[in-house]
Structures are given as structure tokens and as C-alpha cells.
Amino acid sequence: MQDSDILLSDLDGHGILRLTLNDARRRNALSEGMLSRLGVALSDVGANRAVRVVVLAANGPAFCAGHDLKELTAGRTAPDGGRAYFAHIMALCSGVMQAIVTCPKPVIAEVTGIATAAGCQLVASCDLAIAASTAQFSTPGVHIGLFCSTPMVALSRNVANKHAMEMLLTGDMTPAARAAEIGLVNRAVAPEALTDATMEMARKIAAKSSLTLATGKRAFYEQREMTLAAAYDHASAVMVENMLARDAAEGIGAFIAKRAPQWQDC
Known part of the structure; x- marks a missing residue:
């Protein structure tokens, strides 16, 4: 071989x-x-x-x-x-x-x-x-x-x-x-x-948004090494940035409209 x-x-x-x-x-x-x-x-x-x-x-x-x-x-x-x-x-x-x-x-x-x-x-x-x-x-x-x-x-x-x-x-x-x-x-x-x-x-x-998965995976490992307060501060900042992403707006809109989301990974 x-x-x-x-x-x-x-x-x-x-x-x-x-x-x-x-x-x-x-x-x-x-x-x-x-x-x-x-x-x-x-x-x-x-x-x-x-x-x-x-x-x-x-x-x-x-x-x-x-x-x-x-x-x-x-x-x-x-x-x-x-x-x-x-x-x-x-x-x-x-x-x-x-x-x-x-x-x-x-x-x-x-x-x-x-x-x-x-x-x-x-x-x-x-x-x-x-x-x-x-x-x-x-x-x-x-x-x-x-x-x-x-x-x-x-x-x-x-x-x-x-x-x-x-x-x-x-x-x-x-x-x-x-x-x-x-x-x-x-x-x-x-x-x-x-x-x-x-x-x-x-x-x-x-089948999920790649942007969302990457954001969450990175935050998971980052917050794990922090104190509780620092972890919440960091996770909150990540949530704010995630909420501003196109896929988050699409996903929430699709949920409210009861339709399948169309991810663009951005």
C-alpha cells in the first residue's frame, strides 16, 4: 500500500x-x-x-x-x-x-x-x-x-x-x-x-445552516474554558451576532410562516 x-x-x-x-x-x-x-x-x-x-x-x-x-x-x-x-x-x-x-x-x-x-x-x-x-x-x-x-x-x-x-x-x-x-x-x-x-x-x-453550526461549535468550545459569568457574556455576544445573520432571519421567518427554511449559509 x-x-x-x-x-x-x-x-x-x-x-x-x-x-x-x-x-x-x-x-x-x-x-x-x-x-x-x-x-x-x-x-x-x-x-x-x-x-x-x-x-x-x-x-x-x-x-x-x-x-x-x-x-x-x-x-x-x-x-x-x-x-x-x-x-x-x-x-x-x-x-x-x-x-x-x-x-x-x-x-x-x-x-x-x-x-x-x-x-x-x-x-x-x-x-x-x-x-x-x-x-x-x-x-x-x-x-x-x-x-x-x-x-x-x-x-x-x-x-x-x-x-x-x-x-x-x-x-x-x-x-x-x-x-x-x-x-x-x-x-x-x-x-x-x-x-x-x-x-x-x-x-x-x-441539513442545517453551515453558518449556524460553525458559530455554535466555535462558541461551545470557547465558553467551556471560561468562568460562568464570562461564558454568559461571550455566549450573549455570539447570540447577538448570530441573530444578525441572514440564516437566522430566514430560519425564524420560516418557523413563523410554517415553511421549510432556505439556507444560504450566511
């Missing part, structure tokens, strides 16, 4: 872009090549008006097994023992996770198989996630002497502290049903229904 084939891209007529991890041989590991391609794809999405929603999926039995440990180990042969290379990979990975959050389009993870370490981080970084009932999640770094510190950032922003610490300290596998209970994923569905359930949600969201 060529490196260019490890991430597949397909845009349908509803504006839903499926980015599919396609390196099953390496369990869709977040190799340097995979991270680079994900970063470029997410950057392109932001400027592409044809894309309304992104679905992040995977081919093979694993959604994503995290970093490529063989690749990282090879980096130890450098004169500095790998320090510069490790820093490069962690920065690259952190950039991809933040690009998901800052992407103006909603990103939905469609999870099959296992999602471990940075793969679990990838799921937690997405705005929404639907998992097959057979999927499993873990942050198993403690088993190999490497605490999952960067996955911890996304994990701890999705589940309660004690649930996050249980996953981080034990490294145990969390079944999909339990992942849904603690908020790591939105829901777990039968494996044969996974793509249909994901695409149904994606189409529902894609």
Missing part, C-alpha cells in the same frame, strides 16, 4: 465527507504519515463550502490503535535518543486533535473495533461519536510504562474525572455500552447498523 492510500476521502451529495483510516495492516495507527494526511484533510475541510459534515471512519477490525510504537521506537536511534522526534510526533498529533475541535464543520466518529491510546483520544476529540456495540476503548499506556498523557486531555474533557482516571490508571478495555454510559460516545448500536446510524445523524446535521 502506498502512503497516499492510508486515508481515503469521499464526499457525497449531502455534503458529508467520509474520511476513512485505511491502514488495517497497522491497525490504523496514527503514524507520522497518517497524522500528516489527517492534518491536511482537516485543513482543507474548513475552506471547502461543499463539505457540511465530516465522518471519521476506519477500514479493518480496529478503528485506531494509537501511535505506531515501532515507528516511535525507531526514533530512539537518533543521537538525542529520540527526544526531538518524539516532540515532533506529539506536536503533530496534538495539532490534529485540535484541528478537529477548531474545524468549523461538525466531526462524527464512526467507531468499529478497538480505539486505544491516541485512537481513543481521536474519538474523544470528535464532536460526536457512534460506536458499534462490539467496539472497545482504552488508554493502556500504563501497561507499557507510558502514561496516556495526551489522550488524557481529550478524555478528561468528555467524561467525569473518576471515569477518566479509571481508564487511565487501569488501562482496562471499556466496552461500547459503558463508553456510552460515561459519555465517551453518544450511543452504541449493532455493528450492522453502525454506518446507517452514523449517516442518519450526519444527514440530519448537514
Whole structure:
């Protein structure tokens, strides 16, 4: 397989872009090549008006097994023992996770198989996630002497502290049903229904105003880091600007007139 084939891209007529991890041989590991391609794809999405929603999926039995440990180990042969290379990979990975959050389009993870370490981080970084009932999640770094510190950032922003610490300290596998209970994923569905359930949600969201979705997504993540008073001040300012947008006037007018809105994404 060529490196260019490890991430597949397909845009349908509803504006839903499926980015599919396609390196099953390496369990869709977040190799340097995979991270680079994900970063470029997410950057392109932001400027592409044809894309309304992104679905992040995977081919093979694993959604994503995290970093490529063989690749990282090879980096130890450098004169500095790998320090510069490790820093490069962690920065690259952190950039991809933040690009998901800052992407103006909603990103939905469609999870099959296992999602471990940075793969679990990838799921937690997405705005929404639907998992097959057979999927499993873990942050198993403690088993190999490497605490999952960067996955911890996304994990701890999705589940309660004690649930996050249980996953981080034990490294145990969390079944999909339990992942849904603690908020790591939105829901777990039968494996044969996974793509249909994901695409149904994606189409529902894609039918909304892209301007409204981008405004709301940005405000959601911005206010989350603020104090209560600052969050309300910020959200109020966002609401004022949103009310002045053409799509808000159209949406409210359509609701009052009992007709379908005609979005122009402005």
C-alpha cells in the first residue's frame, strides 16, 4: 500500500465527507504519515463550502490503535535518543486533535473495533461519536510504562474525572455500552447498523445552516474554558451576532410562516 492510500476521502451529495483510516495492516495507527494526511484533510475541510459534515471512519477490525510504537521506537536511534522526534510526533498529533475541535464543520466518529491510546483520544476529540456495540476503548499506556498523557486531555474533557482516571490508571478495555454510559460516545448500536446510524445523524446535521453550526461549535468550545459569568457574556455576544445573520432571519421567518427554511449559509 502506498502512503497516499492510508486515508481515503469521499464526499457525497449531502455534503458529508467520509474520511476513512485505511491502514488495517497497522491497525490504523496514527503514524507520522497518517497524522500528516489527517492534518491536511482537516485543513482543507474548513475552506471547502461543499463539505457540511465530516465522518471519521476506519477500514479493518480496529478503528485506531494509537501511535505506531515501532515507528516511535525507531526514533530512539537518533543521537538525542529520540527526544526531538518524539516532540515532533506529539506536536503533530496534538495539532490534529485540535484541528478537529477548531474545524468549523461538525466531526462524527464512526467507531468499529478497538480505539486505544491516541485512537481513543481521536474519538474523544470528535464532536460526536457512534460506536458499534462490539467496539472497545482504552488508554493502556500504563501497561507499557507510558502514561496516556495526551489522550488524557481529550478524555478528561468528555467524561467525569473518576471515569477518566479509571481508564487511565487501569488501562482496562471499556466496552461500547459503558463508553456510552460515561459519555465517551453518544450511543452504541449493532455493528450492522453502525454506518446507517452514523449517516442518519450526519444527514440530519448537514441539513442545517453551515453558518449556524460553525458559530455554535466555535462558541461551545470557547465558553467551556471560561468562568460562568464570562461564558454568559461571550455566549450573549455570539447570540447577538448570530441573530444578525441572514440564516437566522430566514430560519425564524420560516418557523413563523410554517415553511421549510432556505439556507444560504450566511
